[in-house]
Amino acid sequence: TVQWLxxxxxxxxxxxxxxxxxxxxxxxxxxxLLFEVRESPFHVLFALGRxxxxxxxxxxxxxxASVIRGGTRIFTNSSSTLTDxxxxxxxxxxPTYGELRPAVSLICETQxxxxxxxxxxxxxxxxxxxxxxxxxxxxxxxxxxxQSDSEIYRTSLLPETNxxxxxxxxxxx
Numbered sequence: 001t002v003q004w005l006x007x008x009x010x011x012x013x014x015x016x017x018x019x020x021x022x023x024x025x026x027x028x029x030x031x032x033l034l035f036e037v038r039e040s041p042f043h044v045l046f047a048l049g050r051x052x053x054x055x056x057x058x059x060x061x062x063x064x065a066s067v068i069r070g071g072t073r074i075f076t077n078s079s080s081t082l083t084d085x086x087x088x089x090x091x092x093x094x095p096t097y098g099e100l101r102p103a104v105s106l107i108c109e110t111q112x113x114x115x116x117x118x119x120x121x122x123x124x125x126x127x128x129x130x131x132x133x134x135x136x137x138x139x140x141x142x143x144x145x146x147q148s149d150s151e152i153y154r155t156s157l158l159p160e161t162n163x164x165x166x167x168x169x170x171x172x173x
Contacts, residue, residue, distance in 0.1 A: 005138065005153055009053075009123040015160045018114040023081065025109040026057060026118045029093065032102045037067055037075045041131060044106060048124075056129055058119040058136060060159045061112035070102030081109060115159035127152070134158055 003011040016024060034047040042065040043056035057065060066082060067075040068091035073082075082090075093103040108118060119136055121129055128139045128149060136157055139149040 003153065005123075005127070008125055008127045008138075008140070008152065009121065011136075011138070011153060011155065012120040012122075013155065014118040014120075016114055016116045016118070017160065021111065021113045023109070023111050024061075024116055024118075025107060026059075026120070027090075028055065028057075028106040028120065029091075030055065030104040030106060032069070032093075032104060035067075035104060039075075039077055042077055042108075043129075044104075046104075051125065054121075054123045054129075055106055056121045056123075057106065057108040058121075058131065058157055059108055059110055060115075060117040060157055061110040063108050063110040066105075066107040066109070068105040068107065080107075081111075082107070115161060117157065117159040119155065119157060131157065 001013045005011065014026060030046065036045045038045065041056065043054050044067060046053045046055070064076065064078045064080050066073065066080050068087055070091050071088040072091065073087050090105040091103055092100050094100050110116065121136070121138065123129065123138070126141045128141050130137045130139065134157055136155050137151060138153040140152050141149055
């Protein structure tokens, strides 16, 4: 599901249902913008002129994060299962046939028993993200000293055990 946050960004939820243990990988391909990686919690800040866009990825299972640009591993927060051959193929875009240029691959991967939930949050302005083991909360930052932060979105980080498709109340784009 994709939830638009009225000019502030998006929340994308991937509920992987089924049974058994699997190697799972969430892979986003982003534009080749200047970026900075922050590790705890993992998120990537992209420069957009004088603004910035923050990408954060969460998993209900213990996961590893990687950032790859133009076939080069820029960041891994623990031992990734990506081989050097796989890394060489990631972090590229082809706008036309025969033209290859760098892009930024954001990867979250885990080896886990299903169900597993991946949550990606992309924020573009005046928002703050808070998380604990069970929930993710997005707050609109108050601009004046007397104005407090107000909640604009909340979701569980726990996997859906009896997921309907799509989940009730979800906005599909």
